[in-house]
Amino acid sequence: MELGLTDLIDPRLLSLVDASRAFYATRVAGRGPSSREELRAFRADAPAPAPSQPPAVEEVVVAGGRRVPLRIHAPVGRAATGVYLEIHGGGFYMGSAAGSDVRNRRLADALGIAVVGVDYRLAPEHPWPAAPDDCETAALWLLEHAADRFGTSKISIGGFSAGATLATTTLLRLRERGISTIDSAVLQFGTYDLSAQTPAGRLIADEYFLDAYAGATSDRTHPDLSPIYADLTDLPPVLMVVGNKDILLQDNLAMAARLSASGVDVDLRIYPDAPHGFTGHPTPMARAAHDDMQRWLNGHLHPSAGGDRHE
DSSP states (O other), X not given: OOOOGGGGSOGGGGGGHHHHHHHHHTSOOOOOOXXXXXXXXXXXXXXXXXXXXXXXXXXXXEETTEEEEEEEEOOTTSOXXXXXXXXXXXXXXXXXXXXXXXXXXXXXXXXXXXXXXXXXXXXXTSOTTHHXXXXXXXXXXXXXXXXXXXSOOOEEEEEETHHHHHHHXXXXXXXXXXXXXXXXXXXXXXXXXXXXXXXHHHTTTTOHHHHHHHTTOSOTTOTTTOGGGSOOOSOOOEEEEEETTOTTHHHHHHHHHHXXXXXXXXXXXXXXXXXXXXXXXXXXXXXXXXXXXXXXXXXHHSGGGOOOOOO
């Protein structure tokens, strides 16, 4: 078995590298807010999310005695054949489900599925475990109501950056409840060690979002906070997407190895010359990644369509 990093990259992606390099050559690399004051300023200056057409249906749902707001995109003119629970990114302290409306509407239309975004509470005003509590609430509601509401019990979960972390935590919480009916997960460059104790985690040890999200927690190796430390057995098939220029690459490689060693079906996709958050950028590499994620998700929510794996 070849384990060099280049051996993990699909050769078809190499033709897209020059276009990606051209885009990033004119784009200043960003960094998240480094203090509560910077975070307030960033939120105040952030533009309103672009609306989708048709717009999302906004709904507050209740499960397990907790309430959480959702944004629901159902396919137009046809019944849903699956449901995708989408958890937005933003370092646990920025962003909203509305920010994913355009992308989620496109996914709903492309695959004929319902896409449900979670408006979880943000740090530092609501530190851990508020966000995973909200994501778990959304998942529990879907598991109870998806069949009646959308006509299907096929459910997948996924997220972008912090959303991938929260998707993983949600799967672990459901497994602890004895629930194993989530069919698959799509994880885009999540943060899996928030303790900064692993070599990968130490690469982001100075990031403010870690303090904002963890709050007063004394042990940041708690599996509900840092999934890299969790028992990862009995989880559904996982697609992991990450760029080879992402500061979280090592964290994602370590998580993929732990998942695989725990018996989980892992499909790891590494995209060349792609930094953190690349799937949110207007590049051919991002489009290729979205196409890959749609094909993979379609293969798991519509088994008759066949899976989409590469070796």
